[in-house]
Amino acid sequence: MTGKVFFSVSMSLDGFIAPGSLGELMGRQWMELQRWIFPQRFFRENLKLGEGGEEGRDNDIVRETFERTGASVMGRRMFDAGEQMWPEEAPFHTPVFVVTHEKRDPWERPGGTVFHFVNDGIETALDQARQAAGDRDVRIAGGGATILEYVNAGLVDEFSIALSPVLFGSGIRLFEGVDAGRVALTQVRAEPTQRATHLTYAVRER
Numbered sequence: 001m002t003g004k005v006f007f008s009v010s011m012s013l014d015g016f017i018a019p020g021s022l023g024e025l026m027g028r029q030w031m032e033l034q035r036w037i038f039p040q041r042f043f044r045e046n047l048k049l050g051e052g053g054e055e056g057r058d059n060d061i062v063r064e065t066f067e068r069t070g071a072s073v074m075g076r077r078m079f080d081a082g083e084q085m086w087p088e089e090a091p092f093h094t095p096v097f098v099v100t101h102e103k104r105d106p107w108e109r110p111g112g113t114v115f116h117f118v119n120d121g122i123e124t125a126l127d128q129a130r131q132a133a134g135d136r137d138v139r140i141a142g143g144g145a146t147i148l149e150y151v152n153a154g155l156v157d158e159f160s161i162a163l164s165p166v167l168f169g170s171g172i173r174l175f176e177g178v179d180a181g182r183v184a185l186t187q188v189r190a191e192p193t194q195r196a197t198h199l200t201y202a203v204r205e206r
């Protein structure tokens with residue numbers, strides 16, 4: 001039995017998942033977008049940000065998302081940004097397949113994360129991730145361009161959005177260019193907390 005293919009992102013109320021330039025990545029807007037997740041105990045432990053932290057529903061959602069993920073797929077720009085920011089023990093602890101035109105040998109990190117660089121398209125990357133994930137799910141980790149490719153190809157089963165109380169005005173818009181004639185959604189869950197509204201949708205073809 002194979003698992004689901006899903007993505008899970010934080011999104012501003014006006015639909016953006018990142019500021020426009022990587023230079024702004026750790027700036028004010030990014031911190032406001034991610035304000036719900038930084039205090040969570042599981043997130044802090046996984047990213048080696050320090051002991052302690054909150055333990056409510058937000059924390060459970062972070063942990064559940066991690067635990068269901070048997071392998072991840074990400075785009076090159078997300079990888080490039082993360083390469084500078086993740087601790088040596090990268091926070092995935094599973095194989096990660098990076099879709100890219102760059103040829104590069106696998107990069108193994110302590111703690112079980114191995115980055116594989118896939119040069120022949122999103123379907124090959126997903127096939128490899130499914131194999132690696134076994135019964136668990138495959139997470140399309142980001143960023144926007146890569147998520148959109150998978151959505152438009154009809155390869156995403158489900159997604160979750162943590163809707164953050166922040167407005168960006170501009171940046172990387174999650175669904176810019178979506179094939180709206182092809183993609184239909186069913187709402188699975190909506191869970192408000194004090195920090196964010198967690199929305200989950202199932203995806204089906206129209």
Ligand SMILES: NC(=O)c1ccc[n+]([C@@H]2O[C@H](COP(=O)([O-])OP(=O)(O)OC[C@H]3O[C@@H](n4cnc5c(N)ncnc54)[C@H](OP(=O)(O)O)[C@@H]3O)[C@@H](O)[C@H]2O)c1
Nearest residue numbers: 009010017018075076077078099100101142143144145146
């Ligand atoms: N808010 C959140 O929860 C969240 C989550 C994840 C990421 N993000 C943000 O998203 C941003 C990055 O997103 P992005 O949309 O700019 O880029 P992205 O999707 O991470 O990466 C796009 C790049 O991946 C490679 N690529 C994608 N599809 C490919 C294909 N079919 N074949 C070969 N290469 C392919 C290409 O790079 P090359 O041609 O250079 O190889 C392409 O330029 C970052 O700022 C990150 O922080 C936010």
